[in-house]
Amino acid sequence: MTLRVLIGCETSGIARRAFDALGADVWSCDILPAEDRSNRHIQCDIRDGILNEGWDLLCVMHPPCTRLCRSGRRWMSGPGKWTPPKKLPQGRTWDEMKAEFELGVSIFTACWQAPIKRRALENPVMNDLAKDRMPKDLPAPQIVQPHWFGAPAYKATGWYLDGLPELTPTNSLTEPERGSDEWKKWNKIHRMPRGPERARLRSRSFPEMMNAAAAQWLDHAQADQRRAA
Numbered sequence: 537m538t539l540r541v542l543i544g545c546e547t548s549g550i551a552r553r554a555f556d557a558l559g560a561d562v563w564s565c566d567i568l569p570a571e572d573r574s575n576r577h578i579q580c581d582i583r584d585g586i587l588n589e590g591w592d593l594l595c596v597m598h599p600p601c602t603r604l605c606r607s608g609r610r611w612m613s614g615p616g617k618w619t620p621p622k623k624l625p626q627g628r629t630w631d632e633m634k635a636e637f638e639l640g641v642s643i644f645t646a647c648w649q650a651p652i653k654r655r656a657l658e659n660p661v662m663n664d665l666a667k668d669r670m671p672k673d674l675p676a677p678q679i680v681q682p683h684w685f686g687a688p689a690y691k692a693t694g695w696y697l698d699g700l701p702e703l704t705p706t707n708s709l710t711e712p713e714r715g716s717d718e719w720k721k722w723n724k725i726h727r728m729p730r731g732p733e734r735a736r737l738r739s740r741s742f743p744e745m746m747n748a749a750a751a752q753w754l755d756h757a758q759a760d761q762r763r764a765a
Contacts, residue, residue: 539757542589544582544596544647547571550741551597554750560593583643587650593700593757594652595749597741599644601659603637609663612637617665641669648674654699654757656749661694678702683709683722685744690722693745701756706748 543551543564549572555562556576563576565586570577580586587594602608611633614622624630647657648671661677662670677694686707695703712718 539592541593542591546597551746554746583646593654596657600640604640604666605660606663657696682742685748687742687744
């Protein structure tokens with residue numbers, strides 16, 4: 537039986553193509569159009585009903601996380617919880633920061649509570665303000681690196697999993713010496729200069745990681761179906 541897979545919050549098509557290559561009936565969705573202009577991309581808000589369309593597996597790639605992650609906490613609150621921040625990004629207001637926080641909470645929670653048996657949501661380790669708003673059954677994320685799967689790069693990626701196994705490294709690379717030229721190349725995502733495309737480029741998935749995820753999670757889901765038959 538062909539598995540129906542929804543890739544949420546992705547425009548690059550990287551995850552969609554990884555699952556498609558293995559025979560899944562896979563669709564992506566995002567509020568923006570697909571970069572590859574695929575006819576298997578639905579332009580919509582993932583909260584607008586698509587989660588209820590009978591999917592076997594949900595993989596959410598890049599839900600809004602800027603205000604949920606630990607590095608973004610300083611913009612949300614000063615000492616304690618929900619006190620005025622000592623500083624805000626240039627040209628931004630605290631109300632705007634809080635609105636972005638609420639959007640991140642809403643999208644993440646909707647995906648985590650979706651009526652789908654197998655779920656994988658990509659997000660960094662969350663700050664305490666975000667954790668206070670998350671579902672009580674949310675586990676700690678599995679943190680993986682691209683170089684576990686053959687991509688010469690550093691980018692800690694968190695996967696919140698339900699009904700799916702943690703990812704197993706498939707092609708671990710030997711890490712370069714810290715401070716070397718090669719090490720600096722591996723850190724190119726963190727060293728990326730600021731600009732209008734920075735956020736989009738920094739959030740792109742690594743094909744090597746998604747190929748491994750698609751293979752391992754589809755294999756697990758298919759084994760589930762065989763046991764249930």
